[in-house]
Amino acid sequence: MSSILCHDLSKSYKGTASLQSASLTLTPGTVTGLLGANGAGKSTLIKCILNLIQPDSGSIKGTDGATIGYLPELANLPASATAWKTTELALRLSNNHADDTTSELLDLVHLDAKHWHKPLRHCSKGMRQRVALAYAIAGKPQWLILDEPMSGLDAMGRKQFLDILLDLNQQGIGILVCSHIVPDLVRLCDRVLLIHQGRIIDDVNITLHSMDEAEALESNLMQVAKYDHE
Template sequence: MIRCENVCKSFKPERGKKIIAVDELSLSVAKGEVYGCIGPNGAGKSTTIKLLLDLIRPDSGSISINDLPTSNPTSRACVGYLPENPYLYDFLTANEYLHYAGRLSNINESIITERSALLLEKLRLNQAASRRISGYSKGMQQRTAIAAALIHDPELVILDEPMSGLDPLGRKLIFDLIAELKKKGKTVFISSHVLTDIERLCDKVGIIVQGRLCYEGLLTDLTTPLEELFLHVVAEAGANEVK
């Protein structure tokens, strides 16, 4: 479903030296797989997601989704995306916002209504669906953004810090929703700092440090806790950088 081969991306500030955000990154995510992308702050996780969505383009290397190059807009028809900091039109109600998101995906009106009701109920937003989003808490806004990402029933779901700003109930609702996507055979790519969620939800994990994929493997193959592995990989990458 996702394939990155030798992808590089750098940025050059107006004043200052070039920053390498992604460095020779190669990874693949199979259909039906839940892939956890983890790494320290500034490691290149969000940049990688933006490259997958063609929001920015690589300096070199190739990226494809469902065997289509990401430069082809059709590649994104099957994708649902939750950004790390979602922007919502907060003058709309949740019902109106999901309707808007559904129309952007060219969904039939009756399907939009059906999917909206289903998602709002799953995410405990149905009682507030007719209220303006501007009156929502941060957690409710996060859940609304996730509902919008799923309104068109995408085959690939890309979630950048999906648990951000959620209370324990919200975390449980999102956790259960991701588990349901997994059960349905959807492909899910998650970037998160919550290692316990990655450990419980994901089939495979990739650890990115300083723009490089320093570890990739199945969770079932781990012989140590994920947190211990993560700290070891980050320390090793830092030591190699010093050398």
């Protein structure tokens, strides 16, 4: 598996720049975080990497032939479907189905068996996010890209979701995750990219996964926001 190389990406919508000369390298087996205010360009960068939109300029290498799982903030899974049927469908679509893999995958995302056959409309957001994650990893991806996956989860739900992501990373899956929750990024990531007005303005290595590193990142983010409003 090769690195994903994004070089000098720019993208504008109706004359407004969403990305400006953004360059980054995603190394296999590592976890990279994206941090920035709403409208900073995080989701646009993710969509470019996923080939959901085309940048106006720049290049992306390393995605051809790579298997990538994607979990958006709003997965929009069918409300009448169950966790079991949704996961089973994902496995069939990925040609990764066997008699026991549906249960194994739902176990992997720590969804209690009593919820497996319940319509998703009757499940909490945390449960639905686990099912969406199971769907995203059904094809055994080399990379997992997540856009605000912990949004709306309570503290316990976020901790459990982070534990799952850490387990997946230990299995060798490279992760790119966008989140507004700085302590979560510090706990999970090897590095965090700070994005402001479409530019990557800082690349911070996370070594201790400590509260001090979270506070330093939050301070950096606040300084950027303060400068922007002066």
